[in-house]
Amino acid sequence: MSARGALLRLEQLEVVYQKVVTAIQGVSLEVAEGQIVALLGSNGAGKTTTLRAITGFLGVDDARVTDGRVWFEGRSIENQPPQLVAHQGIAIVPERQKVFETLTVTENLEATVPGAGTTRAEQRRRVERVFEHFPRLHAARRRLAGYLSGGERQMLAIGAALLCTPRLLLVDELSQGLAPRIVENLLERLVELRKELGLTVLLVEQSAHVALQVADHGYILENGRVVLDGTPQRLREHKDVQEFYLGQAGGGERRSYRDVKQYRRSRRWYG
Amino acid sequence: MQTVANIAVLVAIYALIGSGYVLIYRVSRVLNLAQGELMMLVAYLLFSLATLFGGHPASALAGAVLLSLLVGLVLYVVLMRRMTGELVIAAVLVTIALGILLRGLMVLVWTGQMARPLEKLGWQNSPLALGHGVALSSVAVTTIFVAIAIYVGLFVFFRYTAWGVRMRAVGENPLLAAQRGIKLHVAYAMAWALATFSGGCAGMLLALDSGLDGTMAIIGLKAFPVVLVGGLDSLRGAIVGALIVASAEVLAIQLIDPLVSDVVPFVVLIAMLAVRPWGLFGTEEDIQRV
Amino acid sequence: MAYASGYFKTDYAMELRLIETRWQKVSAAVLVLALGVFPLISPQVAIGIANQVFIAIVGAAALMLLTGYAGQISLGHAGLLAAGALTTGVLFKELGATFWVTLPASAVVGGLLGLVFGLPSLRLKGLYLAITTLALHFVVAFVGGEYETRRGFSTGILISPPAIGGFALQEQQHWYYVLLAIAVAAMLFCINLLRTRTGRALMAIRDHDIVAESLGIPVRRYKLLIFVVSSTMTSVAGCLLAYYRGFVSIEAFSLYLTIDYVAMVIIGGLGSMLGAVLGALFVITFPYVIEGLLRVLPIPAGIANEMFAINYAAFGLVMILFLVFEPLGLVGIWRRVRNYFLLWPYRQTAVGGGGG
Ligand SMILES: Nc1ncnc2c1ncn2[C@@H]1O[C@H](COP(=O)(O)OP(=O)(O)OP(=O)(O)O)[C@@H](O)[C@H]1O
Ligand SMILES: [Mg+2]
Numbered sequence: 001m002s003a004r005g006a007l008l009r010l011e012q013l014e015v016v017y018q019k020v021v022t023a024i025q026g027v028s029l030e031v032a033e034g035q036i037v038a039l040l041g042s043n044g045a046g047k048t049t050t051l052r053a054i055t056g057f058l059g060v061d062d063a064r065v066t067d068g069r070v071w072f073e074g075r076s077i078e079n080q081p082p083q084l085v086a087h088q089g090i091a092i093v094p095e096r097q098k099v100f101e102t103l104t105v106t107e108n109l110e111a112t113v114p115g116a117g118t119t120r121a122e123q124r125r126r127v128e129r130v131f132e133h134f135p136r137l138h139a140a141r142r143r144l145a146g147y148l149s150g151g152e153r154q155m156l157a158i159g160a161a162l163l164c165t166p167r168l169l170l171v172d173e174l175s176q177g178l179a180p181r182i183v184e185n186l187l188e189r190l191v192e193l194r195k196e197l198g199l200t201v202l203l204v205e206q207s208a209h210v211a212l213q214v215a216d217h218g219y220i221l222e223n224g225r226v227v228l229d230g231t232p233q234r235l236r237e238h239k240d241v242q243e244f245y246l247g248q249a250g251g252g253e254r255r256s257y258r259d260v261k262q263y264r265r266s267r268r269w270y271g
Numbered sequence: 272m273q274t275v276a277n278i279a280v281l282v283a284i285y286a287l288i289g290s291g292y293v294l295i296y297r298v299s300r301v302l303n304l305a306q307g308e309l310m311m312l313v314a315y316l317l318f319s320l321a322t323l324f325g326g327h328p329a330s331a332l333a334g335a336v337l338l339s340l341l342v343g344l345v346l347y348v349v350l351m352r353r354m355t356g357e358l359v360i361a362a363v364l365v366t367i368a369l370g371i372l373l374r375g376l377m378v379l380v381w382t383g384q385m386a387r388p389l390e391k392l393g394w395q396n397s398p399l400a401l402g403h404g405v406a407l408s409s410v411a412v413t414t415i416f417v418a419i420a421i422y423v424g425l426f427v428f429f430r431y432t433a434w435g436v437r438m439r440a441v442g443e444n445p446l447l448a449a450q451r452g453i454k455l456h457v458a459y460a461m462a463w464a465l466a467t468f469s470g471g472c473a474g475m476l477l478a479l480d481s482g483l484d485g486t487m488a489i490i491g492l493k494a495f496p497v498v499l500v501g502g503l504d505s506l507r508g509a510i511v512g513a514l515i516v517a518s519a520e521v522l523a524i525q526l527i528d529p530l531v532s533d534v535v536p537f538v539v540l541i542a543m544l545a546v547r548p549w550g551l552f553g554t555e556e557d558i559q560r561v
Numbered sequence: 562m563a564y565a566s567g568y569f570k571t572d573y574a575m576e577l578r579l580i581e582t583r584w585q586k587v588s589a590a591v592l593v594l595a596l597g598v599f600p601l602i603s604p605q606v607a608i609g610i611a612n613q614v615f616i617a618i619v620g621a622a623a624l625m626l627l628t629g630y631a632g633q634i635s636l637g638h639a640g641l642l643a644a645g646a647l648t649t650g651v652l653f654k655e656l657g658a659t660f661w662v663t664l665p666a667s668a669v670v671g672g673l674l675g676l677v678f679g680l681p682s683l684r685l686k687g688l689y690l691a692i693t694t695l696a697l698h699f700v701v702a703f704v705g706g707e708y709e710t711r712r713g714f715s716t717g718i719l720i721s722p723p724a725i726g727g728f729a730l731q732e733q734q735h736w737y738y739v740l741l742a743i744a745v746a747a748m749l750f751c752i753n754l755l756r757t758r759t760g761r762a763l764m765a766i767r768d769h770d771i772v773a774e775s776l777g778i779p780v781r782r783y784k785l786l787i788f789v790v791s792s793t794m795t796s797v798a799g800c801l802l803a804y805y806r807g808f809v810s811i812e813a814f815s816l817y818l819t820i821d822y823v824a825m826v827i828i829g830g831l832g833s834m835l836g837a838v839l840g841a842l843f844v845i846t847f848p849y850v851i852e853g854l855l856r857v858l859p860i861p862a863g864i865a866n867e868m869f870a871i872n873y874a875a876f877g878l879v880m881i882l883f884l885v886f887e888p889l890g891l892v893g894i895w896r897r898v899r900n901y902f903l904l905w906p907y908r909q910t911a912v913g914g915g916g917g
Contacts, residue, residue, distance in 0.1 A: 058446050082449035092450050100440045111440040113452030164452050353885050365884045372877025378870035534703035537696040544693045548685055
């Protein structure tokens with residue numbers, strides 16, 4: 001991956017919550033134009049934090065990028081307010097609170113601010129396209145988003161994020177709450193969108209299987225640090241990844257959680 | 272019947288002032304305790320404009336309306352913008368301090384004397400007979416219509432326009448709204464402008480009806496239980512709250528003692544806070560830790 | 562053996578010590594001396610202002626306990642002061658009660674009202690609690706107003722100066738020493754309270770009530786307790802105010818008095834007893850300073866007549882400036898200045914943690 005082609009580049013990123021909790025430290029990664037990149041790691045590894053550092057924090061979050069840079073299209077955007085980041089073409093499907101619960105489904109989609117120069121008619125057409133992609137949403141278009149199921153919310157959040165005309169889409173836990181078939185469907189759609197719109201995707205996933213199917217490149221995060229990265233091929237073949245993310249123990253039987261913890265600890269010291 | 276008419280006028284006034292509280296709270300979770308002073312300021316601006324353009328009442332009114340929007344906008348940009356992301360209570364205290372500042376400035380500029388903008392505009396406040404022995408002053412009747420018009424306007428705005436929907440979105444989840452590209456500051460500034468506008472309308476109408484002096488700010492504070500009874504983030508609630516508080520107040524004046532009228536809204540408020548703190552129509556939020 | 566390059570606390574006793582270093586001993590002694598000599602060399606006006614400051618310190622300390630340490634916002638402070646003052650007035654007027662009766666009676670009334678004001682805090686937090694106490698303020702003001710008009714005291718109640726052992730307090734200088742003693746006692750009481758388990762529980766509740774609860778702190782009991790303690794103190798301050806002015810009228814206890822006290826704790830600096838003192842000093846002397854400035858500055862006579870309006874505007878402005886630019890208040894400024902000299906020639910940089 002050449003530095004020139006990188007759409008997004010994180011350099012030695014460090015994020016501190018509430019002035020004391022260091023959630024990630026020295027995270028560097030690159031996402032090239034048109035790629036789908038997977039960010040893997042177990043719970044609390046700092047995946048969500050990484051994505052949120054890219055989109056920016058609000059004052060109430062009491063979080064800051066304390067070190068390192070975020071480069072997007074050659075501009076550094078760390079610690080910029082979220083709306084400015086959004087205007088530069090980065091959209092996110094957050095992990096939690098991903099829809100406006102007191103707005104109807106249609107209103108959720110209409111509230112998004114499209115890229116500059118989008119006419120009203122154009123915007124309406126694109127809302128219709130979202131409904132075509134997700135017929136379930138169309139059926140529920142007049143309902144309050146607060147009454148949607150988890151999976152329907154996920155669809156709505158993805159639809160709304162796409163309406164922001166992003167160049168880079170950040171997805172936090174795509175498969176969360178979705179039926180496996182829908183996940184496959186969505187992944188296919190992401191691949192299509194990449195072809196169609198030149199969309200670039202940074203995908204956070206719990207399920208390494210799913211993510212490595214479509215990704216061009218993968219990063220593995222542990223305790224707020226990148227411990228491993230490479231092509232899906234390489235990652236799949238890596239012994240540790242097999243053991244801890246793909247659930248295939250080397251000796252044929254699974255190891256206990258205790259060993260996993262042991263592994264993590266050694267990773268922290270040596271990794 | 273006359274009682275009903277009186278209640279209707281009071282409801283209109285309270286609902287107008289209340290909508291100012293609701294607009295700001297709904298979008299930015301800040302309780303603007305300077306609402307009374309702001310409506311007074313707009314009323315005084317109308318008075319000054321009326322003095323300036325004595326011959327053109329319409330342009331004086333239009334100018335005052337424009338200025339009310341501008342005042343809200345400027346206040347947000349200069350002052351309240353700095354308070355976004357701070358503790359809610361700090362922002363509320365800023366509005367209290369703002370109220371004090373404005374009150375002092377207004378006495379300095381306009382003195383505390385009774386001002387009568389209606390005379391300056393060259394109009395009469397003649398009583399209108401509405402049949403069944405009911406009579407209201409023409410300004411009072413206008414007040415009711417203005418309140419209805421503003422509320423209809425607000426409902427349409429929040430329901431059908433893109434920025435109306437966005438302001439609701441910002442009120443619910445500012446972070447997500449920002450991530451979807453909505454400019455938070457625009458939404459907040461619009462909320463402040465609209466709030467001073469609707470509160471200012473109440474101030475102007477009150478001043479036209481019965482003159483204007485330092486006591487107007489107190490009416491603003493009395494309208495504040497209205498929004499708490501209805502729910503701080505609900506426009507519909509403001510109407511219902513206005514109905515309840517205004518009826519209780521008018522009835523208390525007629526049946527008990529005119530003196531109690533000042534305390535009735537607060538008694539209603541305490542009763543409401545004890546039973547259902549977030550109001551009749553408000554969303555049950557996590558009632559913020561300080 | 563390395564020497565500590567500063568003052569460090571090495572055991573629990575040191576943690577509890579009120580006066581810590583020799584430097585502090587010296588400054589405390591100087592302060593006591595200055596306070597003692599002050600009325601002997603100052604004009605009557607200055608002593609009068611000092612007396613008002615002492616009463617305000619009692620009230621501000623009470624509010625500081627409640628808001629600054631326990632995190633319970635109250636906008637009913639004027640109502641509680643009014644309760645103390647009115648109790649004094651009523652007992653004096655109706656029964657001819659002496660100081661030794663009215664003072665405890667005010668304290669009891671304040672405590673009971675504290676229970677009433679505190680009850681909503683069991684259910685409500687933050688903004689909603691502030692609003693409830695505000696509403697209660699209006700109820701107290703209304704009841705007081707009703708009483709005054711019904712009994713025909715609408716112009717207020719005159720109270721003769723308190724006699725302590727046959728010695729009537731009339732001279733400003735005498736008041737000075739009595740009020741100074743009371744203010745110091747109130748401060749010591751608060752500081753001591755805060756050093757105990759109760760104080761730590763209060764701060765835990767302020768910082769995170771749910772965590773406090775799960776740590777086994779009986780949150781409700783402490784909330785009520787602090788409301789009662791704070792209201793009792795406030796009511797006593799109201800009683801003192803009544804005697805000091807020799808006059809009680811509900812008019813004097815408007816919402817603006819509440820704002821004055823809230824301003825004291827904010828301008829002083831939330832979460833610091835020193836802040837309560839500085840805030841009281843600032844807010845009480847503020848109008849006098851403005852007046853003095855106006856007299857010195859060449860300002861058209863027309864404006865100078867609108868003294869109170871100028872005061873108002875300036876006061877609002879100062880409060881806004883503090884809230885926006887120095888949320889830590891005067892104490893924050895003081896700490897910054899002190900650290901500047903302590904650390905000199907090094908600079909203090911803002912790394913992590915909040916203000917020290
Ligand atoms: N608001 C916050 N305040 C303090 N610490 C936080 C906050 N949010 C996250 N953290 C901490 O930061 C670390 C990383 O959290 P993050 O949410 O980024 O993990 P994650 O990789 O997304 O986990 P998951 O897979 O469970 O979603 C965690 O240890 C968490 O405790
Ligand atoms: Mg996560």
